[in-house]
Amino acid sequence: MTVSAMMIELAREAKAAARGLARAGTEAKNRALLDLAGRIEAERAALQTENEKDVAQARIEGMAPALIDRLMLSDKVIGQMAGGLREVAALSDPVGQVSDMKYRPSGIQVGRMRIPLGVIGFIYESRPNVTVDAAGLCLKSGNAVILKGGREAIHSNQALGRLIGQSLEAAGLPPRAVQVVPTTDRAATLELIRLDEYLDVVIPRGGEGLIRFVAENARVPVLKHYKGTCHLYVDQGGDLEMAVRIAHNAKVQRPGVCNALETLLVHQAEADAFLPLAAQTLEAAGVELRGCPETLKRLPGRKAAVEEDWPAEYLDLILAVRVVQYLDEALDHIARYGSKHTEAIVTRDYDRARRFLTEVDSSLVLVNASTRFNDGGELGLGAEIGISTSKLHAFGPMGLDELTTTKFIAFGSGQIRRRA
Amino acid sequence: MTVSAMMIELAREAKAAARGLARAGTEAKNRALLDLAGRIEAERAALQTENEKDVAQARIEGMAPALIDRLMLSDKVIGQMAGGLREVAALSDPVGQVSDMKYRPSGIQVGRMRIPLGVIGFIYESRPNVTVDAAGLCLKSGNAVILKGGREAIHSNQALGRLIGQSLEAAGLPPRAVQVVPTTDRAATLELIRLDEYLDVVIPRGGEGLIRFVAENARVPVLKHYKGTCHLYVDQGGDLEMAVRIAHNAKVQRPGVCNALETLLVHQAEADAFLPLAAQTLEAAGVELRGCPETLKRLPGRKAAVEEDWPAEYLDLILAVRVVQYLDEALDHIARYGSKHTEAIVTRDYDRARRFLTEVDSSLVLVNASTRFNDGGELGLGAEIGISTSKLHAFGPMGLDELTTTKFIAFGSGQIRRRA
Numbered sequence: 001m002t003v004s005a006m007m008i009e010l011a012r013e014a015k016a017a018a019r020g021l022a023r024a025g026t027e028a029k030n031r032a033l034l035d036l037a038g039r040i041e042a043e044r045a046a047l048q049t050e051n052e053k054d055v056a057q058a059r060i061e062g063m064a065p066a067l068i069d070r071l072m073l074s075d076k077v078i079g080q081m082a083g084g085l086r087e088v089a090a091l092s093d094p095v096g097q098v099s100d101m102k103y104r105p106s107g108i109q110v111g112r113m114r115i116p117l118g119v120i121g122f123i124y125e126s127r128p129n130v131t132v133d134a135a136g137l138c139l140k141s142g143n144a145v146i147l148k149g150g151r152e153a154i155h156s157n158q159a160l161g162r163l164i165g166q167s168l169e170a171a172g173l174p175p176r177a178v179q180v181v182p183t184t185d186r187a188a189t190l191e192l193i194r195l196d197e198y199l200d201v202v203i204p205r206g207g208e209g210l211i212r213f214v215a216e217n218a219r220v221p222v223l224k225h226y227k228g229t230c231h232l233y234v235d236q237g238g239d240l241e242m243a244v245r246i247a248h249n250a251k252v253q254r255p256g257v258c259n260a261l262e263t264l265l266v267h268q269a270e271a272d273a274f275l276p277l278a279a280q281t282l283e284a285a286g287v288e289l290r291g292c293p294e295t296l297k298r299l300p301g302r303k304a305a306v307e308e309d310w311p312a313e314y315l316d317l318i319l320a321v322r323v324v325q326y327l328d329e330a331l332d333h334i335a336r337y338g339s340k341h342t343e344a345i346v347t348r349d350y351d352r353a354r355r356f357l358t359e360v361d362s363s364l365v366l367v368n369a370s371t372r373f374n375d376g377g378e379l380g381l382g383a384e385i386g387i388s389t390s391k392l393h394a395f396g397p398m399g400l401d402e403l404t405t406t407k408f409i410a411f412g413s414g415q416i417r418r419r420a
Numbered sequence: 421m422t423v424s425a426m427m428i429e430l431a432r433e434a435k436a437a438a439r440g441l442a443r444a445g446t447e448a449k450n451r452a453l454l455d456l457a458g459r460i461e462a463e464r465a466a467l468q469t470e471n472e473k474d475v476a477q478a479r480i481e482g483m484a485p486a487l488i489d490r491l492m493l494s495d496k497v498i499g500q501m502a503g504g505l506r507e508v509a510a511l512s513d514p515v516g517q518v519s520d521m522k523y524r525p526s527g528i529q530v531g532r533m534r535i536p537l538g539v540i541g542f543i544y545e546s547r548p549n550v551t552v553d554a555a556g557l558c559l560k561s562g563n564a565v566i567l568k569g570g571r572e573a574i575h576s577n578q579a580l581g582r583l584i585g586q587s588l589e590a591a592g593l594p595p596r597a598v599q600v601v602p603t604t605d606r607a608a609t610l611e612l613i614r615l616d617e618y619l620d621v622v623i624p625r626g627g628e629g630l631i632r633f634v635a636e637n638a639r640v641p642v643l644k645h646y647k648g649t650c651h652l653y654v655d656q657g658g659d660l661e662m663a664v665r666i667a668h669n670a671k672v673q674r675p676g677v678c679n680a681l682e683t684l685l686v687h688q689a690e691a692d693a694f695l696p697l698a699a700q701t702l703e704a705a706g707v708e709l710r711g712c713p714e715t716l717k718r719l720p721g722r723k724a725a726v727e728e729d730w731p732a733e734y735l736d737l738i739l740a741v742r743v744v745q746y747l748d749e750a751l752d753h754i755a756r757y758g759s760k761h762t763e764a765i766v767t768r769d770y771d772r773a774r775r776f777l778t779e780v781d782s783s784l785v786l787v788n789a790s791t792r793f794n795d796g797g798e799l800g801l802g803a804e805i806g807i808s809t810s811k812l813h814a815f816g817p818m819g820l821d822e823l824t825t826t827k828f829i830a831f832g833s834g835q836i837r838r839r840a
Contacts, residue, residue, distance in 0.1 A: 019755060023779060066524035096778065102800065108789045111797050115781070118810050196635075200811055215616075221641060221812045242834040334437060357517065357829050359443060359713055361535070369528050369832025378837065379530050380522065391537050391825045392641045393813035403476055405811045408799055409777050412789025414662040416669035417798065 003183065007191040010146055010179050011198035014119045014232060017174035018144035022116050024173055026093040029140055030365060032171035035090040037082040039163045040132065044078050047214045050159035051128065069284060070127045073156055081132045084383065088136040091382045094400045095142040099408070108413050112406040116142030118200035120403070121192050122385070123148045124212060125206035128156035135164050135178045137385050141403035146199070150206075151184035158182065162293055166331045193218035203398075205386045223394060223402075225386045227313040228258030228341035230371040233330040233356065235347035236267040240274045242368060243346040244281050247319075250344070250371045257317045259342050259374040263310065263320040265330045269296070272321045275299055278321075287317045294323035310337040327352050332358055340389045342374040363389060363396035424601065427611040430566055430599050431618035434539045437594035438564035442536050444593055449560055452591035453509040456662050457502040459583045460552065463697060464498050470579035471548065478572055490547045493576055501552045504803065511802045512529040514820045515562040518829070532826040536562035536782035538620035540823070541612050542805070543568045543634060548576035555584050555598045557805050561823035564597045566619070570626075571604035578602065606735035613638035623818075625806050643814060643822075645806045648761035649680030649734040650791040653750045653776065655767035656687040662788060663766040664701050667739075670764070670791045671692040672705045676735045678807060679762050679794040683730065683740040691743045695719050698741075704804065707737045714743035720753045723741045730757040747772050751779055758782060760809045761793040783809060 001009070021029075040047065051073040094114050101111030107117050120143045122134045129149055138145035149157040161180030168175045181188050193202050196219045203223045204214040232250060234243045248260035266274055275298040279289060289295075290305040294368050299321075309320040310333070324330045334343055344366040345356040353367045364374040374397065376384025381399030388394040393404040421429070436570075460467065471493040478488050490555045514534050521531030540563045542554045551567055558565035569577040581600030601608050613622050616639040623643045624634040631644050651672060654663045670681035686694055695718040699709060709715075710725040720740075729740040730753070744750045754763055764786040765776040773787045784794040794817065796804025801819030808814040814822040 019781075022781070104798065104800055106793065106798060108786070108793060108798075113777070115811075118781070168597075189516050216639065219636065221810065223812075239834065245836055246832065253837060254840055357533070359439075361439075361442070361538070362827065364828040364830060366528070366830040366832060369830055369835040370837050370839035373526065373528060373830060373835070374828070378524060378526060378528075378839075379830075380524055390641065392643075393825075396828045405813075405815050407782060408784040408794070410784065410786040410789055410793060410815045411801075412786060414659070414665065414788055415793070416665055416790045417673060417792035419798075420674055 003185050003187045006190050007181075007188055007195065008198075010050070011119065011192070013176040014144040014146050014179060015198045017177040018116070018119050019304050021139070021144055021177045022095070022118075022142050024142065028171050028225060029093070030089040031141070032139060032167045032173055032284070033085045033136055035162060036132070036136070036167035037085040037089075039167055040082050040085075040160075043163060044075070045080065047073055047156070047159050047255075050155040053155040053409065054128075054153050071156075073128060073151060077127075077129050081129050084133055085136045086150040087369060088140050088383055091140065091400060093140065094404045099406075102204070106417070108410045108412040110408060110410045113378045113406050113409045114401070114406050116404055118143060119198055120145045121148070121199050121202040121220065122146070122188055123192070123202065123204045123206070123210065125150040125210055128153040128160060130205070131157050131160045131180065132164070133383070134385055137383060137400060137403060139178065141400045143403055146181060146192060147177050148181040148189055154184050164296070189214070190217055193220055193222075193379040196220045203386060223388050223398065224390055225258070226389050227339050228260070228387075229262045229311055229313050229337060230259060230342040230391070231263045231265055231334050231344070232261055232371065233265040233327075233343070233345045234270055234274055235327065235345055235349060235352055236269045237348050238267075238270065238346040238356060239348065239368075240270060240277060244272060244278050246344065246346060246368075246370045248281050248285060249279055251282060251287055251319050252317070253372055255317050258313075259371050260315070261319065261371050262312060262314055263322065263337070265333060266321065266323050267327075267330075268323050268325055271298055275321070278280055282319060285317070287319050290318065290320050292322040295321045312341075313339070327355065331356070334360055334362075340391075341387070342366070342371040344369060344371050363387065423605050424611050424612065426603070427601075427608055427615065428618075430601065431539065431612070431615045433596040434564040434566050434599060435618045437597040438536070440594040441559070441564055441597045442515070442562050448560070448591050448593055448821050450509040452559060452587045452593055453505045453556055454774045455590050456552070456556070456584060456587035457505040457509075459587055460498060460502050460505075460580075463583060467493055467498065467576070467579050468555065470575040473575040474548075474573050480694050483572070484699070489683070491573060491576075493548060497547075497549050501549050504553055505556045508560050508803055511560065511820060514824045521810075526835050526837070528830045528832045530828060530830045533829045534824050536579050536824055538563060539618055540565045541568070541608055541619045541622040541640065542566070543612070543622065543624045543626070543630065545570040545630055548573040548580060551577050551600065551627070553803070554805055556644070557803060557823060559598065561820045563823055566599050566601060566612060568609055570599040574604050575712070584612075597669075605619070605780060609634070610637055613640055613642075616640045623806060629633075642746040643806070643808050643818065644810055646809050647759050648680070648730055648760040648807075648809070649682045649733050649757060649759040650679060651683045651685055651754050651764070652681055652756060652791065653754075653763070653765045654687060654690055654694055655659065655747065655765055655769060656689045656773055657768050658687075658690065658766040659788075660690060660697060663694060664698050666764065666766060666788075666790045667698055668705060671702060671707055671739050672737070673792055675737050678733075679784060679791050680735070681739065681791050682732060682734055685753060686741065686743050688745055691715070691718055691801045694743070705737070707739050710738065710740050712742040715741045730801050731759075733759070747775065751776070754780055754782075760811075761807070762786070762791040764789060764791050782802065783807065
């Protein structure tokens with residue numbers, strides 16, 4: 001069978017399964033989630049045997065130790081997968097929720113009912129545990145999903161896919177509601193993202209290269225997560241110790257993630273006092289500072305920032321620093337170089353806090369708190385399948401609600417439309 | 421200047437204007453809307469002079485009288501445009517609305533703020549009054565918009581665009597927030613829908629050919645409105661007189677619109693009684709019936725429906741009729757041939773009403789009411805820019821809320837993230 005025929009077959013099966021899953025009750029979906037959690041724990045040894053094949057291949061290919069670490073289904077990671085599924089089972093089911101029900105002048109009663117999107121294509125590069133996390137969220141939200149993981153995790157993903165299928169079947173749900181693409185061929189991805197007859201949305205999660213490839217070639221709508229070039233603006237009169245604490249947390253706690261701080265903007269009135277204080281704490285934590293000329297006046301000897309530093313997502317212990325004359329310059333800088341992900345201000349001023357909140361066009365805007373809070377769990381969504389930096393459908397972390405949509409429903413007693 | 425350079429220039433200007441418009445207060449936006457309403461009425465003669473150029477050209481090209489009718493800016497249409505703008509001014513401003521504000525365990529307080537999408541590309545074929553309707557909705561929702569109307573209305577659209585620019589300027593808003601593309605070149609459309617660096621969404625409105633062209637070539641996300649193949653299912657035990665009344669309204673009131681009825685499904689137990697009753701009323705109104713074999717047994721002499729009739733959007737006084745054995749067959753028929761637009765059931769049965777509402781995957785599902793209610797005004801959105809039949813972002817009529825999105829906002833007092 002050609003890759004093209006195989007993907008059409010998968011997509012057709014997914015669409016048929018989606019209808020059954022959309023009808024499924026909360027109890028059956030939760031039963032499948034809890035069954036899968038138990039099954040993953042029970043089959044730990046078998047999973048790790050399959051995972052070892054991927055790890056061995058990665059070692060042969062000379063993969064970096066940090067990446068091999070992310071590939072491994074350790075006891076801890078297996079525990080986290082099972083725990084994550086139990087958390088998703090405990091979340092309330094979005095499907096079927098009805099809101100805004102009201103009578104219209106015509107006499108019909110109109111509301112909105114939350115429904116699954118249908119069939120989701122999820123394309124990812126990273127760790128095999130994402131296979132289970134994504135399957136759990138899609139299942140709970142009533143969506144069929146086609147999972148296309150990375151080449152390097154193929155054995156692990158296949159093994160997890162088999163367990164998922166068994167749990168669906170055990171709960172009386174369509175086993176093809178979750179399918180793992182059984183090939184590492186990139187042509188399969190290209191095929192998948194063009195099947196707009198069967199798929200309702202594609203969610204790519206991975207490096208910028210993958211996201212661009214999907215965005216440029218997809219015929220199916222895409223929910224994409226580009227990079228996070230996150231900013232902290234230290235306002236005139238802001239609490240400087242708080243600003244240092246937030247900058248340190250945002251830059252140092254997990255420098256490799258999308259909500260980590262990449263650029264620090266400082267009001268000129270605070271530059272003399274703040275920059276040495278910040279440099280001391282950040283440099284002690286191993287952060288390399290790259291400053292604008294005004295920054296370097298206060299922090300001589302540091303590296304000069306060049307134009308490429310301002311839009312950079314370092315994902316590393318590097319921080320670009322710029323002194324600005326006033327709030328508007330900070331807002332212009334963010335509008336020009338930011339990635340609409342997460343920006344924060346440290347301020348004591350009511351008007352400037354309000355302007356920053358209103359005018360910054362990012363998926364999360366914070367006053368006096370760390371950019372690291374841009375996360376489904378921290379914002380109260382329960383769990384997330386990614387963070388959208390495009391504004392259509394979802395902007396920010398995508399949880400169960402973001403994997404659904406609403407349709408209108410209307411109750412009548414024979415009404416016809418009078419007004420043409 | 422090449423078409424490509426011109427479109428990039430328009431898009432760049434739109435993006436700059438969008439930032440200013442997003443900040444604009446409700447009062448300034450309403451001032452512009454009301455100013456435009458007055459200006460359109462005051463400039464009626466000048467508008468009609470420009471419109472006459474389009475109409476004269478259309479006559480030379482032999483356009484059908486019904487289409488020339490839609491092209492004309494009659495006194496009535498001018499009154500409707502002005503009235504529509506005053507209605508939009510009276511709607512509440514969605515921008516800046518904050519919802520779901522709550523404290524998280526970390527101590528930050530998180531909510532969602534409604535914000536404009538940014539820059540909208542609106543591509544349409546039809547009547548020049550759509551230029552003003554779309555401009556009004558985009559302006560009120562804080563979005564910059566680039567309007568690409570049909571070739572046949574170019575003089576009318578340019579004249580309306582000039583008035584819109586004057587009203588924006590009079591209200592102190594960025595005059596480039598609404599721009600009418602000053603060419604009829606189709607290359608301009610192709611260029612526009614690929615400018616994902618500047619545009620946030622493209623909304624095509626028109627025939628299936630236009631929508632497909634945009635969906636297949638766009639790099640910018642598309643909110644599309646394909647066809648409406650709407651169904652009415654007459655359930656066993658349903659009120660047959662009500663069913664006839666609804667079928668008549670849905671088919672006959674305005675056969676050329678997307679929420680008009682195209683297929684009638686009848687439970688076999690009601691076929692003997694219902695079909696002659698329905699045929700009498702519908703045929704008296706000039707409707708041609710095309711039936712399945714079971715239908716033709718009850719209505720001999722009518723045309724037989726062929727496979728192509730089931731997915732057809734006739735937009736005309738033609739109705740496909742099929743007898744089904746039970747509800748599931750009706751649901752299967754709708755899933756297979758429907759267009760996710762609007763479906764209705766006539767029933768007295770609680771369980772079947774509930775199943776139909778839940779299981780039909782359409783933007784509006786009705787019990788005992790006409791499909792003609794799928795309209796922004798009738799459903800309570802105030803005004804609409806189109807009806808989305810794709811599920812992402814918006815499903816069903818798109819009003820002011822659907823032209824916006826939400827970002828997360830968070831208030832803290834120095835919180836940093838503890839959990840890594």
